[in-house]
Amino acid sequence: MKKYDYLVVGTGLFGSVFAHEANKKGKKILMVDKRPNIAGNVYTEKIEGINVHKYGAHIFHTNNKEVWEYVNQFATFNRFTNSPVANYKGELYSLPFNMYTFNKMWGVVTPQEAEAKIAEQRKEIDHEPQNLEEQAISLVGRDIYEKLIKGYTEKQWGRDCTELPSFIIKRLPVRLTFDNNYFNALFQGIPVGGYTKMVQNMIGDIEVRLNTDYLEHKEELDALAEKVVYTGPIDAYFNFKLGNLEYRSVRFENEVLDIPNFQGNAAVNYTDRETPWTRIIEHKWFEFGKDVEGNDLPKTVISREFSSEWKPGDEPYYPVNDEKNSALFAKYKELADKENDVYFGGRLGEYKYYDMDAVIASALNFTIKML
Structure with a gap:
């Protein structure tokens, strides 16, 4: 008998939802993550009292009532509505395209x-x-x-x-109304206290080892558990033996400003080609510029986002789901299906662009099959 029923590689949403459900069923779980923190790309870090979305803006939105009720077990969500602004050479436009x-x-x-x-x-x-x-x-x-x-x-x-x-671009939403709510979702908001707190509530007292690269310690970690749930890049798992899957990457430049308000909105897209960044996020407006007690925050934190070509070693963000990469993923998927007691899930494990609600739905479906 091995010490753990499941080794969960990655503490992002897919891994954390699965670990929570398996733990609830009495399974013994070990989670590992190569980062120094839990929560994967939804990790939020407190700076000057502001929950900063470290790996880009994450706005929870869903029409799936089951998923909405599920996440509300772990966090209270505020009423944030995503209404981005486009800045084209100093001209400001409302997004999505509306009246x-x-x-x-x-x-x-x-x-x-x-x-x-x-x-x-x-x-x-x-x-x-x-x-x-x-x-x-x-x-x-x-x-x-x-x-x-x-x-x-x-x-x-x-x-x-x-x-x-x-x-x-299969379609572009055109609204002939004065509705600038970006997501047509029944449920929308940001967890009060940030996503890290929400994921911590999911993980609870499950054992977690951070700063632990699973692929570097694969043999010894595999020996500890009956089954592995792997949420890292599928091509890395197989040591890139069929070639690299491609991604787009994003780089962030963060700045703490000694003013209470930089742009008056959580997201401003810069839509001209000359401005090097794609958008600026002002994190405090995800929570209406206030701390948990409802006090105004005197400073602000902004992140300029730069989109870039991905190269090995960079953080993979968006899979490039073109024909070439989809064909390569299909070959890796064949290899994955032959693995004994190793299961692949999440954005990187399935090489799929996932919204947060879809990741959670996928993890919940997976738990039904597994547990």
Whole structure:
């Protein structure tokens, strides 16, 4: 008999949900993470009384009532609504595209005027779109594309829109209402006290070893547990023997400012190509600029986000789910399916772009199968 029933590699949402459920069923769990902290990419760190989203903005949103009730066991969520602002060379626009956006762009006042303007501009593309630029213009017209899509997308992908495949933008939400709630989700908010606290509540008293690279100590760690739940990169598990899966990466420049308010909004996207960052996050506005007692916070923390090509050793953020990478992942998946008592899950284990609610739903489905 081994000491643990499950070794869970990674303390992000997938691993933590599984560990919580398995622990509840009386299973003995060991969790390991190569980072010095729990919570994976949803890790929040307190700076000047502000919960800073260390690996980029995470806004919980879902239409899945079961998932919403599940996370509310571990945290109280505030009523934060994501309403980003786009800054194009000093012109400010409301996102997602809605009547505020169209009024600022063209001076139109009624939904009919906005609809007519978009319809007129869409006519520019009278054939099957051959690339992302043509696809975007065929959906929303030249003006919105040039000011609010082109520069931002090119920075995000590191390529011209004419070189990007059209399938990246399948649709662009156009709202002919004055609704600037970015997510059309029934439930939305940020956990009061930050995500790290929420994940800590999930993990509870389960044994966790931080600063522990599973792949470097695989043999000795495997010897401790009957089964392994692995949430790291699937190609790294197999020592990249079929080649590297590709990702986009994100770099953050954080700054503490001795002022109470930098931009008046949690997220401002910089949609021109010349500004090197894609957006600036001002973390305090995720919690309305107040501490847990409801006091105003005198300082602010901002993060400039830079999108970059991923190279081995960088933090992998977004899988590049194009044909080449999807074919390579399918081969790794075949290898994974042959592993005895090792199970792969989460964003990196499944090479899949996951919203937080989908990761949790996936982990809960996995626990049903496993436990």
